[in-house]
Amino acid sequence: MKAIFFDLDGTLLHLTQEYREVLTDTFSAVLGESREEWIELYNQAFYDSFKAHEPNPYLDGFSAVNTQADPERLIETLRNREIAMCQPPENAHSDLDRLAESFKLGILTNGLPDWQMQKLRAYDLEQYFDVFVASYDVGMHKPHVSPFHTAEKRLPADSYAMIGDSDADIDGATDAGWTTHRYQGDGFVELPDTLDW
Numbered sequence: 001m002k003a004i005f006f007d008l009d010g011t012l013l014h015l016t017q018e019y020r021e022v023l024t025d026t027f028s029a030v031l032g033e034s035r036e037e038w039i040e041l042y043n044q045a046f047y048d049s050f051k052a053h054e055p056n057p058y059l060d061g062f063s064a065v066n067t068q069a070d071p072e073r074l075i076e077t078l079r080n081r082e083i084a085m086c087q088p089p090e091n092a093h094s095d096l097d098r099l100a101e102s103f104k105l106g107i108l109t110n111g112l113p114d115w116q117m118q119k120l121r122a123y124d125l126e127q128y129f130d131v132f133v134a135s136y137d138v139g140m141h142k143p144h145v146s147p148f149h150t151a152e153k154r155l156p157a158d159s160y161a162m163i164g165d166s167d168a169d170i171d172g173a174t175d176a177g178w179t180t181h182r183y184q185g186d187g188f189v190e191l192p193d194t195l196d197w
Helices: 019-031 036-051 057-065 071-084 092-100 113-122 146-154 167-175
Strands: 003-006 104-109 131-134 160-164 179-182
Touching (some): 019 036, 036 057, 104 113, 131 146, 146 160
Parallel strands (some): 003 104, 003 160
């Protein structure tokens, strides 16, 4: 049987706000204001930590801002707002239910497993997938081929396809020998016909 893997952010879940706006709202909710320098400090510390696979890049990001707020409260507020700003594509449940009848389905996402899984579960999407692979489980982020090879080990199949919205999804899958489909906001109903197996 063939396997189709989906990216999470920007593919299975549309982002309804710019992430900078979500950070602004988070600081405002907890501190009563948001400053550009806070966002810049957070982003720099977060991405440095994320790229290095440090255990808690969110904590590192908020700790770098050096406000009087409890970093854990900021993290929880950001998590809730990030979940709220996500939205599955129209007909996602029916499309995935249909695809699951003919294909093995998996998630392959850059991110922390618990954080990403909470978003998936918030929209009742986890039920359609046989395996969930997050880059933090592997120690390398897409487009490195390691997450794709880990996905193959966890979900054996005759061939693989990657559905994603970024170069990291497409380039990494291509390097791993997978077929690809760049997601551009349409649904998933036409997927089998667009994949060049």
